[in-house]
Amino acid sequence: MKKIVLLLCLSFVLAVAFLASAEKATIEVWYHEYGEKGCHEAVLRYAKAYEKAHPDVVVKVGWIPGDYQAKLNAALVSKSGIPDVFELGQSPSLSMVKAGHIVPLDDIYTPEIKKDFVETAIWQSTIRGKIYGVKQLIDAGVLYYHPKILKDAGVSVPTTFGELFDVAKKLTKGTQKGLFLGNGGGDAWGTLLPNANGQGDLISADGTKIMFNTRETVEALEGLRQLHNSGVLLVGAPMDWWDPSAFLYKMCAMAWGGLWAFPAIKEKLGDDFGVLPVLPFKAGKNPSTFFGGWISMVNAHSKNIKVAKDYVKWLWLEDTGKEYQIDFNTSYGFHITPRKSATEAAAKLTEDPRVVKIVDFTTKYARTEGPLWDDIMGAAYADMVAAVLKTDKPIAPLVEEAAKKCQAELELEIK
Amino acid sequence: MGSEQNPALVRSKIRKPMNRSQREASWAFIALIAPLIVGLMVFMVIPIVWGFIVSFFDARFTFDLKTFVGVGNYIRLLSDPQFIRSLKLISFFALFIVPTTYAFSLGLAVLVNSVNKGRGFFRSVFFIPTACSYVLASIIWRMSLFNDMYFGLINAVMRFFGIPPIAWTTSSPWVWVTLVTVRLWLQCGLYMILFIGAMQEIPQELYDAASVDGAESGWVTFRYITFPLLRNTSIFVLLMNMIHAFRAFDEFYNILGGTYAAMQTGGVSLWMARPPLVYLYTALFSGRDYGGGVAGSFIITLLIVFVALVQGRILGFGRSIRA
Numbered sequence: 001m002k003k004i005v006l007l008l009c010l011s012f013v014l015a016v017a018f019l020a021s022a023e024k025a026t027i028e029v030w031y032h033e034y035g036e037k038g039c040h041e042a043v044l045r046y047a048k049a050y051e052k053a054h055p056d057v058v059v060k061v062g063w064i065p066g067d068y069q070a071k072l073n074a075a076l077v078s079k080s081g082i083p084d085v086f087e088l089g090q091s092p093s094l095s096m097v098k099a100g101h102i103v104p105l106d107d108i109y110t111p112e113i114k115k116d117f118v119e120t121a122i123w124q125s126t127i128r129g130k131i132y133g134v135k136q137l138i139d140a141g142v143l144y145y146h147p148k149i150l151k152d153a154g155v156s157v158p159t160t161f162g163e164l165f166d167v168a169k170k171l172t173k174g175t176q177k178g179l180f181l182g183n184g185g186g187d188a189w190g191t192l193l194p195n196a197n198g199q200g201d202l203i204s205a206d207g208t209k210i211m212f213n214t215r216e217t218v219e220a221l222e223g224l225r226q227l228h229n230s231g232v233l234l235v236g237a238p239m240d241w242w243d244p245s246a247f248l249y250k251m252c253a254m255a256w257g258g259l260w261a262f263p264a265i266k267e268k269l270g271d272d273f274g275v276l277p278v279l280p281f282k283a284g285k286n287p288s289t290f291f292g293g294w295i296s297m298v299n300a301h302s303k304n305i306k307v308a309k310d311y312v313k314w315l316w317l318e319d320t321g322k323e324y325q326i327d328f329n330t331s332y333g334f335h336i337t338p339r340k341s342a343t344e345a346a347a348k349l350t351e352d353p354r355v356v357k358i359v360d361f362t363t364k365y366a367r368t369e370g371p372l373w374d375d376i377m378g379a380a381y382a383d384m385v386a387a388v389l390k391t392d393k394p395i396a397p398l399v400e401e402a403a404k405k406c407q408a409e410l411e412l413e414i415k
Numbered sequence: 416m417g418s419e420q421n422p423a424l425v426r427s428k429i430r431k432p433m434n435r436s437q438r439e440a441s442w443a444f445i446a447l448i449a450p451l452i453v454g455l456m457v458f459m460v461i462p463i464v465w466g467f468i469v470s471f472f473d474a475r476f477t478f479d480l481k482t483f484v485g486v487g488n489y490i491r492l493l494s495d496p497q498f499i500r501s502l503k504l505i506s507f508f509a510l511f512i513v514p515t516t517y518a519f520s521l522g523l524a525v526l527v528n529s530v531n532k533g534r535g536f537f538r539s540v541f542f543i544p545t546a547c548s549y550v551l552a553s554i555i556w557r558m559s560l561f562n563d564m565y566f567g568l569i570n571a572v573m574r575f576f577g578i579p580p581i582a583w584t585t586s587s588p589w590v591w592v593t594l595v596t597v598r599l600w601l602q603c604g605l606y607m608i609l610f611i612g613a614m615q616e617i618p619q620e621l622y623d624a625a626s627v628d629g630a631e632s633g634w635v636t637f638r639y640i641t642f643p644l645l646r647n648t649s650i651f652v653l654l655m656n657m658i659h660a661f662r663a664f665d666e667f668y669n670i671l672g673g674t675y676a677a678m679q680t681g682g683v684s685l686w687m688a689r690p691p692l693v694y695l696y697t698a699l700f701s702g703r704d705y706g707g708g709v710a711g712s713f714i715i716t717l718l719i720v721f722v723a724l725v726q727g728r729i730l731g732f733g734r735s736i737r738a
Contacts, residue, residue, distance in 0.1 A: 073703060077476070095475060185585065185683060235585045236563020236583075238564070375698075379697065379698040382683075383686055
């Protein structure tokens with residue numbers, strides 16, 4: 001008898017709870033595990049603030065460690081509708097749109113807000129005229145250098161790639177190498193150095209032709225190969241280029257890194273370091289760097305698309321969104337806010353002249369592959385760069401072969 | 416057996432009805448074996464069949480099988496120069512590593528077996544690496560022993576002798592030393608145990624008879640007694656080794672790449688020595704080309720089956736030892 005009563009009470013409670021929760025719309029928002037302290041708490045705070053402003057919505061935050069991309073793909077392919085909102089570390093792709101994974105977000109943008117964003121941020125999320133994402137933070141690549149080491153060796157700060165090469169040669173002594181471009185020995189600059197030589201977008205503006213089979217690309221890769229074979233590059237460092245330890249422990253005089261490493265370097269070295277972009281390949285060309293970061297998107301299979309879109313709009317696009325952007329970008333890690341109005345208002349992005357320099361060259365010259373560049377093209381390009389660095393096969397045929405492969409893949413993709 | 420001696424029973428093919436205890440025994444058998452069969456079906460057979468079906472469709476970014484392409488994925492993969500390159504690479508790798516592992520493990524077995532005291536100790540010492548995971552060993556090899564920088568263990572020893580450091584994981588011929596040694600360290604123990612077991616089956620009388628006939632123990636007895644009687648074990652070891660070599664993934668992925676390298680910079684080091692499974696994983700599954708990825712896996716399977724058949728033919732797998 002007692003057992004039956006207990007069971008009845010339990011089921012009543014569960015039914016009430018179920019009915020109560022069924023009234024609220026629930027959305028799940030996924031982020032990858034950001035390394036910086038305080039990030040997780042911040043996104044939970046934003047979710048709570050939204051729930052307060054919209055009492056009929058429950059926002060759950062997924063903080064995904066490990067291989068975020070794989071887990072996200074599995075969730076999208078399963079069409080379960082979870083997560084409703086997610087972030088992606090690269091441009092949304094045409095394949096994602098064709099497979100029906102994401103929804104256009106044109107209706108949550110206004111023309112003024114769109115203009116407020118850095119142009120590249122809008123460009124990289126626009127597929128066939130519709131915009132599919134909201135850029136939440138911008139990552140950029142930075143070439144850090146030790147000004148003291150340069151001064152002691154009597155060399156001035158380089159302004160072109162050629163000068164960089166000479167400086168690196170002069171600064172390679174003993175256990176210290178001149179330059180660190182990552183353990184790949186230069187592949188991190190595989191698309192950036194051609195861009196610094198005048199190579200424009202990898203795919204034509206109308207999205208039908210592969211554009212990197214040019215003299216500029218071949219020249220730049222030739223320079224990269226020479227750099228790789230010269231012995232001035234640090235390879236085999238315990239951590240790769242995204243970690244500043246090789247730079248901080250003076251294993252090299254200059255190191256390629258990311259904006260995210262700026263706070264750690266500043267804490268250790270104070271004013272004793274300088275920043276550069278990927279230097280122009282020769283005089284008269286523009287510098288370059290990568291336009292990285294994360295983009296917010298809405299799952300097309302979400303059971304609450306309207307709420308999900310509203311959340312994205314509230315978090316990043318409205319006036320309060322500006323504050324959240326500044327907070328998210330600069331209070332924990334260090335990134336550039338995608339909205340120009342936010343950048344002007346952010347103290348951390350305007351105080352240090354080096355940061356101002358980074359923001360300047362990133363908004364002017366930073367590049368990214370764009371929505372039509374998929375992983376198969378990326379793999380073909382990366383294989384080409386690997387062949388350039390690790391063998392001495394002639395470069396022009398390698399570039400042509402990679403371009404042919406990418407062209408075939410592009411045609412398959414846009415069909 | 417009874418049926419052989421009673422041809423009438425065999426020819427009549429009448430199934431006798433089972434009595435109660437036999438029926439109970441059958442049910443017990445099915446109940447106990449069912450979990451294994453179900454597990455095998457769900458986790459091995461069904462995925463293989465499903466994968467085979469998917470390989471005939473254009474399945475990119477989705478498992479909706481809408482576009483039938485027949486053998487299109489297979490042809491695309493076989494005409495992909497990078498995939499063919501990886502097949503060539505793994506074939507050469509297998510050609511080298513299989514005899515090497517075999518020689519090492521047989522040598523170890525002979526040595527360990529010939530020791531009088533502490534045999535158990537040596538057996539354990541050489542067998543323990545088998546329990547270590549490939550990933551862990553790869554990381555230790557990459558970050559500690561064969562670290563490229565001057566403070567890696569091997570480089571530090573070399574520095575003591577005045578030799579400049581070698582980039583063990585990022586430069587071409589030396590990376591093979593790293594890869595081969597980690598695989599040998601991890602594998603030899605297991606095969607050594609198999610050989611020791613087989614050697615202990617060999618009756619001592621053969622050796623006694625040989626020494627009476629004047630054969631010195633050592634190379635002669637090894638060549639004429641031990642080695643021939645290890646034939647079945649040898650064939651087994653060579654076959655398992657070959658299959659295992661073609662499926663190489665862990666040490667290549669972890670010493671030369673790892674998640675971030677393969678994803679972000681494209682993995683220049685990984686490009687130097689990229690076996691087919693790593694290529695499928697990074698280029699295809701990563702690019703969400705599931706149809707192509709599975710087609711590639713089946714191509715590798717066919718290659719392994721082909722090599723196994725050839726090897727079996729050459730080594731006489733299945734023939735009984737003439738005593």
